[in-house]
Amino acid sequence: MRTLFVLLDKEVRQFFRNPFLPRMVVLFPLLVMLVIPWITTFDVRHIGVAVVDHDRSEVTARLITKIGASDYFSLFDVVDDYTSALRHLEAGEVDAILEIPSGFGRGLELGTPERVTISANGVNAVKGSAGMQYLIRVVTQTCSELQAERGIPSLADAVVVQNRYNPTLEYRNFMLPALMIMLLIMICGFLPALNLVGEKEAGTIEQINVTPVSRFTFTLAKLIPFWLVGFVVLTIAMLLAWAVYGLTPAGTIGAIALAAALFVLTMSGIGVVIANYSVNMQQTMFMMYFFVMVFVLMSGLITPVESMPEWAEWITRFLPPRYFIDIMRAVYLKGTTIAELGWNYGALALSAVIFDLWAALSYRKQA
Amino acid sequence: MKAIEADNLSKRYAKTEALCGVSFEVEEGELFGLIGPDGAGKTTLFRLLTTLIVPDGGTASVGGLDIVRDYRRIRELVGYMPGRFSLYPDLSVEENLAFFAALFGVRIADNYELIAPIYRQIEPFRRRRAGKLSGGMKQKLALCCALVHRPSILFLDEPTTGVDAVSRSEFWDMLFELKARGISMLVSTPYMDEARRCDRIALIDRGSLLGIDTPGGILHRFREPLYALSGDDMYGLLIEARRASGIRKCYPFGAAHHLIATSDFDPTAFVRELAARGFQKVEIVPTEPGIEDVFIQLMHHE
Structure with a gap:
C-alpha cells in the first residue's frame, strides 16, 4: 500500500512538472468541445x-x-x-x-x-x-x-413526424456525447501508453525492475493517475456541453460517472498493454493509432452500429467503446437508468477487468 | 558463501551470442573488475546477475540465491547502477533518493551513514532536478540511489564512462570506502587504469572471459618482450613494423607504438634498418606491459 502511494506520488509530481501535459488535459477538451460540434454537422446548408x-x-x-x-x-x-x-x-x-x-x-x-x-x-x-x-x-x-x-x-x-429524445433532430446532440468519448479514448489511452514507454526509453524502468516492487502495484500506479485525468477531462467537456450548447444529461450524472470510470480503466489498460509489448514510442504510437481509428470508426461514434453489415456489427461487440457510446447517448438524450443498461455496464466492467489484468500480467520485470 | 558465482552462463539475442559460457566467482567483500571493450557482453552479464534477464544456459547465484529461482530475494539484496543514467530527470536529487528508498521500504535516514560521504557532496543541490546535474554529480546520485537500501552486493556497470578524470578517481575512492564496509562489488569498465584498483579482474571479449587474475597476476601473464617505438613518421613506422619479421604485433599505444616481439628480435638492428629507409628520430625502448597490452595479446591469441 505504501509502495503504491510512493509510486502515485511520483507520477503526480512528474505529471505536473511536465511543461505540456497539464495544459493539454485542459486545452484539448476545450478545443474539441468548442470547435468540432460546429463543423461536424450533417445539416447541409447553402x-x-x-x-x-x-x-x-x-x-x-x-x-x-x-x-x-x-x-x-x-x-x-x-x-x-x-x-x-x-x-x-x-x-x-x-x-x-x-x-x-x-x-x-x-x-x-x-x-x-x-x-x-x-x-x-x-x-x-x-x-x-x-x-x-x-x-x-x-x-x-x-x-x-x-x-x-x-x-x-x-x-x-x-403523416405527422415526431422526433423523440432529440426533438429537432439536432445532429449536434448526437455528436456531443460522442466527442466526450473520443476525448477519453485519446487522452486516457495515449497518456498511460506514452508514459510507460517513455520510462522504457529513458531506462528508468530498469531501475524500478531491480527493486522488489510488484508488477500489480506498478501497473496500478500507471492506471490510477489517468483515471483521475479522465474525470477532469469529462467534467470539462460536460460543463462545456451545458454552458455552450445547453445540453445536459437527461439521466443521472452518476450513471455517466460509473460508465466513464469503467471505460477509462479499460482505455488506460489498453494503453499500458500496448506499451508493454512495444519497445519504443514509434511502435506504441502506431499501435495506439490503429486501435483508436478502429474505435472511432467502428464503435458507432459517427455512424450507427445498426447500419453496418452484419459481420462488422459482430466485430463491434468486442469494442469496449461501443457499450460506452450506447450508455452515453441513452443517458444523455433519453435519461435511461443504470438498471436498464445493465448489460452495457456489465460489458464495460468486464473489459476493464480483462485489460487491466492483461496490463499487469504483460508487464515483465524479467525478459 | 561467495558473493557471486557464475557457472557457464550463456545468453543469446536473436543471432548474436552475447555471452558464451562465462564462469567466475566473486568473494565476499571483494572488488571485482570486468574489463572489456564495448559489445564484449559486460552489460548482458550485469543484467543476468541483477535478474533483469534470464540466461539461456548455465547457472548463477548472487548472495547464494539462484538468479532464476530466487530473483525476488536477490532484488532486495543487490544495488544496481546501470551504465546509462536512469534516474528520473524531472525529480529532484532528494526526491529521487527518497523514491528509491521507499521502493525498498526504507527511509533515507535509516542508512544515511552509509551514503553520507557521497551524498554530502551533492546535498547542496538536493532541490535541483536530477536531469540538470553535471555528469559527475549524476553518477554520485546514482550511486546513492543504488546504496540507499544498504545492499550487500553492488553492481556497477561502467560507472565512470563519460566522467572527467578527477571525478573518476574520486569515484574509485568512494568504492574503496564501501569495500571497507564489507560490500562486495562487481564493476565493469573500459578504462584499463581503473582495472589496477580492483582486487581481481576478468578480461572479457566477445562474450567470453579471457582470463581472471589479480591485476599484477594478469601482467605476469605477459612473457614476450615489449618495446615502445616512436619517431617522426608514426604512421609509416606502424606499417614498417607490421611488415618486419620478428615482430608479432604492432599497435598504436598513446604517443608511441607498442611492439610485441619474438625472443630473437634485435631492436638495434631494426632501428638501423629503419634509418636506412629514411625514417628520422626513430627510438625503440623496452617497456613494461600494461593491462591493455595483456588484453590485446589475449584477444589475438584465439
Whole structure:
C-alpha cells in the first residue's frame, strides 16, 4: 500500500512538472468541445440550385421565390434549358437542378400534375442527397399549399413526424456525447501508453525492475493517475456541453460517472498493454493509432452500429467503446437508468477487468 | 558463501551470442573488475546477475540465491547502477533518493551513514532536478540511489564512462570506502587504469572471459618482450613494423607504438634498418606491459 502511494506520488509530481501535459488535459477538451460540434454537422446548408423553368407560371414563380428565400438553398440561376443548367452542375457551381416541365401549374390545378425532375450532384454524397431531400420537401410543400388554397385536400398532412429524445433532430446532440468519448479514448489511452514507454526509453524502468516492487502495484500506479485525468477531462467537456450548447444529461450524472470510470480503466489498460509489448514510442504510437481509428470508426461514434453489415456489427461487440457510446447517448438524450443498461455496464466492467489484468500480467520485470 | 558465482552462463539475442559460457566467482567483500571493450557482453552479464534477464544456459547465484529461482530475494539484496543514467530527470536529487528508498521500504535516514560521504557532496543541490546535474554529480546520485537500501552486493556497470578524470578517481575512492564496509562489488569498465584498483579482474571479449587474475597476476601473464617505438613518421613506422619479421604485433599505444616481439628480435638492428629507409628520430625502448597490452595479446591469441 505504501509502495503504491510512493509510486502515485511520483507520477503526480512528474505529471505536473511536465511543461505540456497539464495544459493539454485542459486545452484539448476545450478545443474539441468548442470547435468540432460546429463543423461536424450533417445539416447541409447553402445548396446551390439551378432551376430550369419550362412552365413560367404563377406556381413556378412561387416555388422559385421559396427556394431563394430558404437558408438551405442559394438560388444560382433560373434558365430555360436543361443543357445550360447541366453545364453549371458540371462546373461545380450548383449542387442540384430542379427541372419544372411546361404545363406543371395547370396540371396541378387539374389534379393531374406533371412530373418534376431533380438532378443532384452525387460526388459529395451527403450534400447531394440532402439537397434532393430538401428540394422534394419544398416542392411538395408548395404544391400542398396551393392545393389547400384552392380547396383541394392534399396528402402531405397525412403523416405527422415526431422526433423523440432529440426533438429537432439536432445532429449536434448526437455528436456531443460522442466527442466526450473520443476525448477519453485519446487522452486516457495515449497518456498511460506514452508514459510507460517513455520510462522504457529513458531506462528508468530498469531501475524500478531491480527493486522488489510488484508488477500489480506498478501497473496500478500507471492506471490510477489517468483515471483521475479522465474525470477532469469529462467534467470539462460536460460543463462545456451545458454552458455552450445547453445540453445536459437527461439521466443521472452518476450513471455517466460509473460508465466513464469503467471505460477509462479499460482505455488506460489498453494503453499500458500496448506499451508493454512495444519497445519504443514509434511502435506504441502506431499501435495506439490503429486501435483508436478502429474505435472511432467502428464503435458507432459517427455512424450507427445498426447500419453496418452484419459481420462488422459482430466485430463491434468486442469494442469496449461501443457499450460506452450506447450508455452515453441513452443517458444523455433519453435519461435511461443504470438498471436498464445493465448489460452495457456489465460489458464495460468486464473489459476493464480483462485489460487491466492483461496490463499487469504483460508487464515483465524479467525478459 | 561467495558473493557471486557464475557457472557457464550463456545468453543469446536473436543471432548474436552475447555471452558464451562465462564462469567466475566473486568473494565476499571483494572488488571485482570486468574489463572489456564495448559489445564484449559486460552489460548482458550485469543484467543476468541483477535478474533483469534470464540466461539461456548455465547457472548463477548472487548472495547464494539462484538468479532464476530466487530473483525476488536477490532484488532486495543487490544495488544496481546501470551504465546509462536512469534516474528520473524531472525529480529532484532528494526526491529521487527518497523514491528509491521507499521502493525498498526504507527511509533515507535509516542508512544515511552509509551514503553520507557521497551524498554530502551533492546535498547542496538536493532541490535541483536530477536531469540538470553535471555528469559527475549524476553518477554520485546514482550511486546513492543504488546504496540507499544498504545492499550487500553492488553492481556497477561502467560507472565512470563519460566522467572527467578527477571525478573518476574520486569515484574509485568512494568504492574503496564501501569495500571497507564489507560490500562486495562487481564493476565493469573500459578504462584499463581503473582495472589496477580492483582486487581481481576478468578480461572479457566477445562474450567470453579471457582470463581472471589479480591485476599484477594478469601482467605476469605477459612473457614476450615489449618495446615502445616512436619517431617522426608514426604512421609509416606502424606499417614498417607490421611488415618486419620478428615482430608479432604492432599497435598504436598513446604517443608511441607498442611492439610485441619474438625472443630473437634485435631492436638495434631494426632501428638501423629503419634509418636506412629514411625514417628520422626513430627510438625503440623496452617497456613494461600494461593491462591493455595483456588484453590485446589475449584477444589475438584465439
